[in-house]
Amino acid sequence: MSNTKDIPFSPPWQISDLGKPDEPKVTELAAGPAVARFAKMPIVIAEDDLVSRTLMNSLMEKWGFKAVVTKDGHEAMAALRAEQGPALTILDWMMPEMDGLQVCRRIRESGKMVYVIMLTSLGAKENIVEGLHAGADDYLIKPFDKNELLARIQVGLRILELHAALSARVKELEKAVGQIDDLKLRIPL
Template sequence: MRILIAEDDLTSRTVLTALLEKRGHTLVVTEDGPAALAALQAPDRPHLAILDWMMPELDGVTVCRRIRALDLEPPPYIILLTTKDAKGDVVAGLDAGADDYITKPYDPDELRARVAVGRRILGLQAALAEKINALQHALDEVRTLQGIVPMCANCKKVRDDQGYWNQVEVYMRTHTDAQISHGICPECARKLYPELDLDDSE
């Protein structure tokens, strides 16, 4: 998993990098708020970020708030790293849009566990988004046959979305999963084969 680290202190950044690389993560490492903000908006942006609260130019809370204002899809999972442990500070960080926080000095096992929670949440979000897309696609397919379908009153051809006129079976084969089986109704059979004595039961 690619993880963004935003930490201005060299020692803290080195320790954090070593701990996460040891777990097999690929890291994007930044040293200040503006660089972290840019990394989280890049096309190949990491989906999990660990932001230090206190950083030059833009602190972690401000970065978090600005990222949430962009309404990115999928939204990144953001963990704030801070020495602040007062309840008011924690609430301020979460209100800014952080998903979790870790107070310094942190335990390596706690860091591992909180990152694992973030990965699990991101996995659930991705699975949910995939199901929503599948449902939307299915709904679009249903709506295709629920709208008004132009049909020629004479030859009974149907006009598709591109303006072409097709036989009904061609239209149905394109817009549904139905299998077309051809037959002859009794009325047409009497017209085609008048020499046969047919009734509606045959």
């Protein structure tokens, strides 16, 4: 018998809105339940190239995701600030004004829970290391395989789900500690 209990989780999108895990939302690939459950969670895409932006938006729609497509780092940051819960973003590195590395750094400075996939044509080992050090959680090199991109998005969604569950559990424990402290004051030891 398990001692686990449901952990409250209240993102701005509702689990009931996302469909049941057994209802497939992805037509092209057998993507698994994580995609179906989180299809309405926004994926912010920052890509300055119109063709790449259009391709990414098309893939997200085909896979059942809600995409917020932006053309530069400033727009991506504005879109991420507008989202109330955890988010996933796919960033190009080389963009005008604010590049993907700057966006990564600002996201990490903000403290907001965002899973960052850097998607770029810069594939040298030192670029990968620099991108990860700047705050990217994952790094994918263009041209990319769409199945691999979907798998990496699924990983990001699993991590966001685990982070949300952990945060809820921490709040629960903090509340319990507060109640214990309150009882200590009321009951002489």
